[in-house]
Amino acid sequence: NAGVTQTPKFQVLKTGQSMTLQCAQDMNHNSMYWYRQDPGMGLRLIYYSASEGTTDKGEVPNGYNVSRLNKREFSLRLESAAPSQTSVYFCASSEEGRSYEQYFGPGTRLTVT
């Protein structure tokens, strides 16, 4: 039981390049989330998927797109990376609905130069 896995762990991009961050969970959770974490800003929600087939914007969605590929996988795409997107990205999953804790992946550290 691996929990939540993310790839890659580290990535360096040049401004304007694109990339996709991959996330998978093996806990049969319905809900999945993408966060970014910056010093002094805490965790900010980018997008989430309450259940397979649905996605919704979070607090900071600009410059990102997501795909809920199936129940297990939820990817985050940067179409044209900008230095402001330098951050640590975390994927998380939880049971659907209220009052359920989230389980986080190990994170992807992204640097855009």
Next chain:
Amino acid sequence: EDQVTQSPEALRLQEGESSSLNCSYTVSGLRGLFWYRQDPGKGPEFLFTLYSAGEEKEKERLKATLTKKESFLHITAPKPEDSATYLCAVQGAGSGGSYIPTFGRGTSLIVHP
């Protein structure tokens, strides 16, 4: 809008010196308050969920308590391995039925031997 404020931002303790971390919150219809631990370079790890005022939960040297306005994470006789950032999050009734948690910025705890 749900809000979470954690204090202090940073706390240094000597091994064995007990203390408390504070999480003040405002939320419309509390569904759950969560505590997470985050080690450097890793994703947050779930510790506790509290649902209603007066509730308490314990795990080893940690004890979480909840009132209608704040939660405390009490650390009794801490050890160096308790050093981490502790995150608080609340989940409210939300709008449109979504239950997206709101995170605080965390308290960075360092325990010196």
